[in-house]
Structures are given as C-alpha cells and as structure tokens.
Amino acid sequence: VRRKLFWMLSAVGKLLVEFIPNLSHEADGLIFQ
Incomplete structure (x- = not known):
C-alpha cells in the first residue's frame, strides 16, 4: 500500500x-474529497 499525497484542487x-x-x-486516476 502506497501513501497517497493530498493536492490542492488548483x-x-x-x-x-x-x-x-x-x-x-499505472495511475488509477484522481480522487476528489
């Protein structure tokens, strides 16, 4: 399991x-929270 970084929507x-x-x-995509 990899740690996921949080990024600003901008x-x-x-x-x-x-x-x-x-x-x-391979990227699974982006998750918006």
Missing part, C-alpha cells in the same frame, strides 16, 4: 499533464 491541471505521466506505475 493543481489538477499540472498533475494531469506533468505528474501522472511520469509515475513509475
């Missing part, structure tokens, strides 16, 4: 474009 665009494509594993 960072979603950057996560989708920069962070998720560079993960070493």
